[in-house]
Amino acid sequence: MTEKVGVYICHCGSNIAGVVDVEEVAKWAGENLEGVAVSREYKFMCSSLGQELIEDDIKNEGLTRVVVAACSPHLHERTFRRACANAGLNPYLCHMASIREQVSWVVEDNEVATEKAKAMIAGAVNRVQLHEELEPSLVPVNPNTLVVGGGIAGIQASLELADAGYPVYLVEREPSIGGHMAQFDKTFPTLDCAACILTPKMSDVGAHPNINLLSYSEVEEVSGYVGNFSVRIKKKAKYVDEELCTGCGICIEKCPKKVIDDVFEAGMGYRKSIYRPFPQAVPNIPVIDTVSCTYFETGKCKACEIFCPTEAIDFEQQDSYLDIDVGNIILATGYDLFDCKTIPQYGYGRLANVFTSLEFERMCNASGPTEGKIVLRDGVTEPESVAIIHCVGSRDENYNRYCSAICCMSSLKFGHLVVEKTDAEVFSCYIDMRTNQKGYEEFYERLLEEGMNFVRGKVAEVTDAFRLPGEEGKLIVQVEDTLLGIQRRIPVDMVILMAALEPRADAREVGLQFGIACSMEGWFTERHPKLDPVATMTDGIFIAGAAQGPKDIPAVVAQGAAAAARVQGMITKGTVEIEPVVATITEEMCSGCRICNTLCPFNAIEYLEDKEVSYINTALCKGCGTCVAACPAQAISGAHYSNEQIFAEIEGLLYDVISGNGAKAPQVEQEPVPA
Amino acid sequence: MAEERFEPKIVAFLCNWCSYRAADLAGTARIKYQPNVRMIRVMCSGRVDPTFVLKALALGADGVMIAGCHPGECHYLEQNYKAMRRFSMLKHSLRALGLEEDRVRLQWASAAEGVQLAEAINEMVDQVRALGPLNWPGNWSEDGEVEAAIERLAEEHAEAMEVPA
Missing domain, CATH: 3.30.70.20 (Alpha-Beta Plaits)
Structure with a gap:
């Protein structure tokens, strides 16, 4: 081999040099490793001076390969590749040995650490000599973007991109965009009405010339790669012609079939068989639910068709498919709510007046099933007392270990609404109050002043089995008040369960479809938890909103905008480099x-x-x-991971063993160092 | 002084996305683990050719670890399952060559599992230390017998190596 290798050992301040004898390693490498022409150590290789050291040596010493023994390549591989490129050396002829993360930070004994560092450098030097020049290929980026999910995250991302002048396809599974936010009444901590701030954005989406809204649709197939994805979208049959329908709503009025609305009204209200989820739906086009529709069941009825003034009803409509080409994809598929029936001791589904948080949202909503009145399941009785149970399905190792992030604040909001709308006393049974965003702590204080009762303890049980005076006909919340150190039985009329946020049931399938990973729980995994929160390991696929993990509306909106900004960056640049490691x-x-x-x-x-x-x-x-x-x-x-390269690395890593056991040694000379 | 303790040498192949990041995390979190493991980064545990393991053992390693993303979390969707299949085949062959079970290990470690990776390394180092040096014949290329034996094994197990469509 005739390569001239430069070895650079970083002190990383004292991070490496405090444990590894860097001078000794540099000297050893220069004297013992075949091919090494230059071996240096320097305080901070990643500094501009450190990089210049490499660049100068490439130019003056004619180095053909570079090994940097420093931190993990995940941190600075790009830095050193760039330095090589600056000096005219192909960046793939540079290799890093992670002697900080894998040596100085994890090995206690200095001498042993120094030996391990030597082995790793020997591996790198051996391997780098077999590296080949590689060139990333440039491909154009299609300016169209696919946004999956029409909740507030997807809406925000779509509007940002569309306003910047780029075409967007927004795919939503339900008949209308709006997501969970459309179901809410008020938003914490400002108590803005959710619909008042959301529906203008929804109409913007519906009317935007750059947004192609595909509601009641799902992504069927994804192929291609960053900048050049091909996507097949299945448009489920609405049985209503979108071109002809004016959204007048006469069909809904005339439809004789009423069914419980499990989705938008969370089972609290009804909808017709031909329906739109809510009056401000975007698009304002109803769909026919073929499962409950009388015509699809019996072949008779057609009331909607008869009364439709524009002849938009089409019972023969079939699912159709749309093939689109996009450059980038933003996944904003949101969350599912924990099924409260999973915890039988809280009585949901068995005790009538135990409600889920979503049911209570719908109840508080003026356009909801009770027109905003807070009443018991009978629909008329106002509660005299309400208990709110936190962390139902979260922070509980039987269900989900994580914190659902929004429930403390929602429960304060609920407390406020109960106090505002009724004379009821409110008890909040919490494990810890978490109010750590702008304006949240102040809202908590406000509720303390408004007279909401806070009981610190995890509720053991909700029961209707009365045994003390005043408990008859009530729901009894059994809880240990850990601040008072006593067991309490709190009799109330209504119980609200703050259900955990969970990953979508099909999150893993969706992840597979788009080629991105999910965490153990099922949340989409970001490229870096701190420094790259909306990109994923797959180039061109971005994530936003609660699909990545539980978060509140401001955080979701920020992520939607962030994902859109990343996509705009890709589109503006126009081309993307494809890694040559293939x-x-x-x-x-x-x-x-x-x-x-x-x-x-x-x-x-x-x-x-x-x-x-x-x-x-x-x-x-x-x-x-x-x-x-x-x-x-x-x-x-x-490329870059050839058998020969890996074999060479193994040989280098085991240089000390090989010389001792008679195996054929790699070209490492173990001669004594001349004085 | 007590007899010098045997310090095994273990080569570990870590996938770029989960396990190598777990090693990064173990470092960042300053989790101390035994220094006997020397790591090689590969893009995916699916890249680990069984010959890599044989090569490492032949060159004097006392054990080999392959680490990848947890099943279902592979960056390349499902390639760690292929690593898993290959690993059981490899173990089968190594057993035939008289190698102790504990000398090769397949470890799942997500990018968040620095502690778990360090624990697995410690456990494996202890196990291999207890087994003692492997002392495999060092020189493969000059010992055609061994290579031939491995080839025969591959032929015998050709059926198991077939990948169902």
Whole structure:
């Protein structure tokens, strides 16, 4: 080998140098490792002076390879690759050894740490000499964007992009956009009416020339890669012609079939078989629910068709498919609510006056089933006392360990609404009050002053089994008041369960469809939890809102806007670099066995019938290397992770063992250091 | 002084997305673990060719760890399942070669599991230390017998290696 390798060992202040003897390692590498032309240590390699050191050596010493032993490559690989590129060296001819995260920070003994650092540098030096020059390819970015989910996150993202002049396809599963926010009454802590602030944005979406709103639709198939996705969208049959319908609502009025609305009204109210979820729905076009529709059941009725003034009803309508090309995708698919029936001791579904938080939202809403009156399940009786139970399904290792983030504030909002609308006494049974955003703590104080009672303790049980005076006919909340150190039985008329936010039931399937990962719980995983919160590991796919984890409306809106900003950046730049770390097949070596064909989840490998060999579409290849490992003929090579490179790294890592056990040593000379 | 303790050398293949980040996290959180493991970054646990493991053992490693994302959390959707399949096959072959079970280990570690990865490493180092040095013949390329034995094994288990459509 005739490569000239430069080895640079970073002190990282005292982070590395405090444990690893960097001078000794630098000297050792320079004297013992084959191919090393320059070996230096420096206080901060990532500083501009550190980078210049590398650049100067490349220019003056004619280095052909660079090894930087410093922090994790996840932190500074780009920095050092750039430094190499600045000096005219292909950036892929640089390799990092993580002697901070994997050595100085985790090894206690200085001498042992120094030895481990040497082994890692030997591995890197060995490997880097087999590196090949790679060039990222440039592909154009399609300016269209797909936004999945029409809740407030998706609405915000769509409007940001559309206002900036870029076309957006907004896909929503339900007949109307609006998401959970449309179901709410007030929003904390300002008590703005949710509909008053949401519906103008919804109409903006509906009317925006740059937004193609696809309601009652779902993504069927996704293929392609960053900048160039092809998406097939299934538009479910609405049985109403969107072109002809004026949204007058006569069909809804005339429909004779009334069913319980489990979705928008959370089972508290009714809708017709032809319906729109709520009066301000966008688009304002009703859909027919074929499960309950009398015509679909019996073949008779057609009241809607008879009365429709524009002949928009079409019972023959079929699901249709739309194929679109987009450059980027924003997933804002929201959350599901924890099923409160899962906790039987809280009595939901068994005790009539135990409500979920969403049911109570609908009850408080002036356009909801009780027209905003807070009443018991009988629909008339106003409660004299209400208990709000926090953390139902959250912060509980039996269900979900995480905090649902919004329930403390919602319960304060509920408390306020009860106090405002009724004379009832309110008890809030909490584990911890979490009011840590702008204006939240002040709202908590306000409720303390308004007379809401706070009981610190996790509720054991809600029961109607009375045994003390004053308990008859009431729901008894059994709770340990941990501040007073006593067991309490609080008799109330109404109980509200603050249900946990959970990932969508189909989040994992959706994740697979778009090629992004989910956390253990099922929340979409961001590229970096702090520094890259809306991007994902798959380029061109962004996430926003509660699909990424529980969060309140301001945070959701911020993420929607952030995701849109990231997409705008991609579109404005116009092209995107595709990592050259991909697999390729050497045709002459391929036997056409097709083992690799089924291994690729990205469908990057196709079989060329005419040549009887397999072929990898490098634009689709994500570089995992599974096919490389599987090819029995070793006809597939994985750029930057070739067998030879990895073998060389193993040999280097084990340099000290190899020299001791008689195995064929890599080119490492163990001669004594001359004085 | 007591006899010098045997310090095994273990090579670990860590996937770029979960396990290598777990190692990063263990570092950032200053979780101390035994220094006997030397790590190699691969893009996915699915990249780990069984020959990598054999090569490491042949060159003098006393054990090999393969670490990847948890099932269902693979950055490449499902390639860790392929690593899993390959691993059981590999174990089968290694058993035939007389290798103790504990010398190879497949470990799932998410990017958040720095502690778990460190614990797994400690556990494995202890196990391999208890087993003692592997002392495999060092020189593969000059010992055609061993290579031939591995090839024969692959042939014998060709059926198990087939990937269902």
